[in-house]
Amino acid sequence: MAKAKPVSRIGSDRLNTPTDLDPNDVKTISEGLAVLTSDLFALYIKTKNFHWHMSGPHFRDYHLLLDEQGEQIFGIIDDVAERARKIGGTALKSLGQADKLKRVADNDDAYVGPLDMLKELRDDNKALVAHMRELHEVTDEANDVSTTSLLEEWIDQAERRTWFLYEATRESTQDGH
Secondary structure, eight states: OOOOOOTTTTTGGGGOOOOSSOHHHHHHHHHHHHHHHHHHHHHHHHHHHHHHTOOSTTHHHHHHHHHHHHHHHHHHHHHHHHHHHHTTOOOOOOHHHHHHHOOSOOOOOSOOOHHHHHHHHHHHHHHHHHHHHHHHHHHHHTTOHHHHHHHHHHHHHHHHHHHHHHHHHOOOOTTOO
16 A cells, blocks of 8 residues: 655645735745634633633623633634635644644633633733734735734734723722722
8 A cells, every 4th residue: 555645745735825925925924824823722712711610709790701702712713714725825724733833821720710710811812912913014014905904803802802801800999990
């Protein structure tokens, strides 16, 4: 029986979607989008983890907030991966690859307090914004206006999540401020 070719090489030339972008830019942008996809999967799982394990007097509000945020994060994952394909790159191929590329730390602790959950997700979303701004600079420089525009929308969404998580973790004074 003949040896099979490594999967990573089979048909890779067939995935070369036509584009007017520079091939080096396509490579850099699609690699950045693969990292972003990995970060989004990791943030989605963490958000759902905290959603499932939420407890305490604000359970309902926090549970619903994290459910809403998880849906929003999951809702853009496909768009991020497909954007890489639209410009002639490749998208994330496996959970193993995602685990190697992600920058969002896992939290497998047996118990995490509700405010600690929200603070951790706040910081993760804030870091995600910073990473998307870095990729935005790359896409803008490459004149990839579509990816740049999408990143602006995704940044706005992550900033909103950060804001809501920040406000939910603030200590209030007697007058509510």
